Amino acid sequence: MERRDLFKLAGVTAAAAVVPTVMTTEAKASEPKKTSGKSVVIIGGGWGGLTMAKELKKQDKTIDVTIIEKKDIFMSCPISSLYLGGLESVTLSRLTHDFYEPAVTHGYNFHKGEVTAIDRKAKKVTTTTGDLSYDILVLSPGIAYDYEKQFPTWDAAKISAVAQACPAALMPGSEHLALKRQIENMDDGNVVIVPPASGKFRCPPAPYERTAMIANYLKTEGIKGKVIVLDTRPGKFAKAAAFLESWDDVFSDYIDYRGSSTVTDVDPVKKTITYKDEDGDSETISYEVCSLMPINKCSPITSMAGIKVNGAGFAAMDGYSFRSASDKNVYVIGDAVGHKIPPSGQTAIWGAKRAAGQIVAQVNGKEKDPKAGLPEKAANVCYSMVNGAPEEAIMVTHTFSADASGVLKGKGHVPKPKDGNGKFRSKGVGKALHEWFDGSMREMFS
Numbered sequence: 001m002e003r004r005d006l007f008k009l010a011g012v013t014a015a016a017a018v019v020p021t022v023m024t025t026e027a028k029a030s031e032p033k034k035t036s037g038k039s040v041v042i043i044g045g046g047w048g049g050l051t052m053a054k055e056l057k058k059q060d061k062t063i064d065v066t067i068i069e070k071k072d073i074f075m076s077c078p079i080s081s082l083y084l085g086g087l088e089s090v091t092l093s094r095l096t097h098d099f100y101e102p103a104v105t106h107g108y109n110f111h112k113g114e115v116t117a118i119d120r121k122a123k124k125v126t127t128t129t130g131d132l133s134y135d136i137l138v139l140s141p142g143i144a145y146d147y148e149k150q151f152p153t154w155d156a157a158k159i160s161a162v163a164q165a166c167p168a169a170l171m172p173g174s175e176h177l178a179l180k181r182q183i184e185n186m187d188d189g190n191v192v193i194v195p196p197a198s199g200k201f202r203c204p205p206a207p208y209e210r211t212a213m214i215a216n217y218l219k220t221e222g223i224k225g226k227v228i229v230l231d232t233r234p235g236k237f238a239k240a241a242a243f244l245e246s247w248d249d250v251f252s253d254y255i256d257y258r259g260s261s262t263v264t265d266v267d268p269v270k271k272t273i274t275y276k277d278e279d280g281d282s283e284t285i286s287y288e289v290c291s292l293m294p295i296n297k298c299s300p301i302t303s304m305a306g307i308k309v310n311g312a313g314f315a316a317m318d319g320y321s322f323r324s325a326s327d328k329n330v331y332v333i334g335d336a337v338g339h340k341i342p343p344s345g346q347t348a349i350w351g352a353k354r355a356a357g358q359i360v361a362q363v364n365g366k367e368k369d370p371k372a373g374l375p376e377k378a379a380n381v382c383y384s385m386v387n388g389a390p391e392e393a394i395m396v397t398h399t400f401s402a403d404a405s406g407v408l409k410g411k412g413h414v415p416k417p418k419d420g421n422g423k424f425r426s427k428g429v430g431k432a433l434h435e436w437f438d439g440s441m442r443e444m445f446s
């Protein structure tokens, strides 16, 4: 038996052993409990929702806070590419958390169920496990995939077949586990990565970090094959100069970036993908593993709420308040907001904290001016791992500003670190990536 076969077996066992068991609380309530006047219901227990729940209780213990979440466990998208790439520093247990511990620690309620309807007039949310009433509603439901827009000729069966065969893994859970299994089980051959073709999408550097980390896996395991990136962008993407430099230095035999490529079809049975190349010619290539990330749109929750949204469903907010432009009792945070800042976990945390202050004031009968303190500037850093041995990462710093009218804009800068010896990547930035992740987990769970 080859080393890789042994690893496949070990990998399956290890993954199965660390998946936490989660109990569900699925008692059906016929009539929702009356609100306290200070009842906040949060839809989505991801980066934005978990931060919001903790922050509200931190600022005012008398607020009755409930998170509604459809999933059994929390799993992080940030650093999931390191897990896919086989880096020992990132195990499945480091990516996952239960929802109950932070709820008990901070004193909020966790309601497991899927939201199916929102009645803003009655201030009621319907879920598969009962109805809940609210005084303030917070939406942090994240994104959805728009296969229909990207591939208008595909029917539901084809979309489902491609989604399962070529996991997008932009939403945490089964998709990541499926992709990990496929990578660990692959023989020699190519891995095809397709970044979202157009529009705003979750964590713009993510497809390119995934490219580096899967190349790291092929290199470490001695797999003969390449990571082929079929990107509609002509080489201009998030942190492009830094990614291209490190791909060239570290994985030149493993990464084949094909810009200006538009995927037109996938055959999950034959394992082939067809695309138009930069000259407009149609090419068909085979893959062993494929991760096709479709165009993103907002989760249907914003449309379900009937609030003001843009064409892709992202919510319009009132100035810089994260309050919906069409309902003063609804706030929207995280990737579901339609501002001009790249959607990220970091900005979901930041938006949740800002909105929490507004909500605490509102439920205590004080109106906070959403334009108070403007113009305002803020900044954050987003890291991407680009090498596995040694662990080296690149970063982009973002400066955000909200002008006097509350319009939010962001500007990115990709610096070369002092310990990078003239390169964009360094071990110090790799260490900072882990510290950032641990700090973010503390924001939500400790």
Ligand SMILES: Cc1cc2nc3c(=O)[nH]c(=O)nc-3n(C[C@H](O)[C@H](O)[C@H](O)COP(=O)(O)OP(=O)(O)OC[C@H]3O[C@@H](n4cnc5c(N)ncnc54)[C@H](O)[C@@H]3O)c2cc1C
Pocket: 043, 044, 045, 046, 047, 048, 049, 068, 069, 070, 071, 076, 077, 078, 079, 080, 081, 113, 114, 115, 116, 140, 141, 142, 143, 169, 170, 171, 202, 203, 206, 299, 301, 333, 334, 335, 336, 343, 344, 345, 346, 347, 348, 382, 383
């Ligand atoms: C591969 C990858 C790498 C990334 N790396 C980084 C990084 O390095 N740094 C960074 O800052 N960001 C990163 N991100 C982005 C980050 O994960 C997201 O921006 C962040 O999760 C957004 O938070 P959110 O609360 O808006 O959505 P989410 O975290 O997705 O949470 C939404 C929650 O709502 C729940 N939900 C949706 N609909 C319903 C419903 N009907 N009923 C009940 N519950 C529902 C979902 O199950 C989910 O748990 C990365 C993303 C990916 C995909």
